Amino acid sequence: MRDIFAKKKKYVQVPSKQLRRDVPDGVMTKCPKCKAIASTKEVNKNHHVCLRCNYHFPMNAYERIEFLLDKETFIEYDKDIISTNPLSFPEYEEKIKGDMEKTKLNEAVITGEGKLQNYEIVVAVMDSRFRMGSMGSVVGEKIARAVRKAEEKRVPFIIFTASGGARMQEGVLSLMQMAKTSAALKRFSESGGLFISVMTNPTTGGVSASFASLGDYNFAEPGALIGFAGRRIIEQTIGEKLPEDFQTAEFLLECGQLDAVLHRENMKDTLQKIVSMH
Numbered sequence: 001m002r003d004i005f006a007k008k009k010k011y012v013q014v015p016s017k018q019l020r021r022d023v024p025d026g027v028m029t030k031c032p033k034c035k036a037i038a039s040t041k042e043v044n045k046n047h048h049v050c051l052r053c054n055y056h057f058p059m060n061a062y063e064r065i066e067f068l069l070d071k072e073t074f075i076e077y078d079k080d081i082i083s084t085n086p087l088s089f090p091e092y093e094e095k096i097k098g099d100m101e102k103t104k105l106n107e108a109v110i111t112g113e114g115k116l117q118n119y120e121i122v123v124a125v126m127d128s129r130f131r132m133g134s135m136g137s138v139v140g141e142k143i144a145r146a147v148r149k150a151e152e153k154r155v156p157f158i159i160f161t162a163s164g165g166a167r168m169q170e171g172v173l174s175l176m177q178m179a180k181t182s183a184a185l186k187r188f189s190e191s192g193g194l195f196i197s198v199m200t201n202p203t204t205g206g207v208s209a210s211f212a213s214l215g216d217y218n219f220a221e222p223g224a225l226i227g228f229a230g231r232r233i234i235e236q237t238i239g240e241k242l243p244e245d246f247q248t249a250e251f252l253l254e255c256g257q258l259d260a261v262l263h264r265e266n267m268k269d270t271l272q273k274i275v276s277m278h
Contacts, residue, residue, distance in 0.1 A: 061127035069114035076112040111146035122150035133163035140177025156194040165205015178210035220249035
């Protein structure tokens with residue numbers, strides 16, 4: 001009997017990569033805020049918003065355009081403009097190519113025209129997957145061209161921002177885009193054009209300090225991080241502790257920097273009503 005119980009049972013060692021997965025990748029989505037797990041299909045059906053806590057998941061540029069515009073009305077502008085390496089920054093071209101392959105985009109913003117519930121508009125949508133939505137020369141040029149197109153067509157211009165700020169690999173050339181886009185919007189405003197800015201998570205740096213904040217209406221999605229410098233830098237500079245909700249959309253609304261914080265469920269109807277009034 002001792003010999004029987006002394007024998008060690010043999011188990012087959014299966015490599016972890018070969019273990020059967022009960023749930024395939026992408027079928028379920030975990031909310032980073034409340035940690036709730038839900039069907040990805042249901043989350044997407046709910047406009048990429050958590051079913052429990054209303055956390056707004058990021059949307060890529062084409063998802064945003066599909067959500068906003070009437071079906072099959074979008075015509076893209078300047079699709080073939082791509083970034084060069086004006087300052088010969090090391091490995092910059094390789095990183096651009098890598099992002100192009102990963103995102104299937106040529107730059108961090110998509111511009112074009114379409115219809116919002118039958119109203120013609122020109123739209124620009126930034127995509128944070130591409131160089132964290134940073135603003136380089138091409139991003140600034142595409143936005144400025146889109147604004148001029150809206151001026152020519154005499155239709156509203158709507159932009160959805162998502163950016164880490166100016167693109168460091170292009171140095172002062174990226175900072176010049178702040179002036180270029182702001183000047184284009186100034187001309188557009190003087191011609192009577194309507195500009196609506198919708199800030200999504202995150203909208204920071206030179207983007208928040210230029211065109212993102214110049215709308216006739218400035219909106220944001222719930223919980224969006226919006227600001228110029230980071231919390232730690234500001235606290236070190238002013239020597240004070242900042243509020244916990246500092247640089248959130250709700251904090252900026254309370255301080256008067258935003259006109260409204262719009263839930264994604266109400267976004268399309270609200271924009272349509274404003275466009276129709278103008």
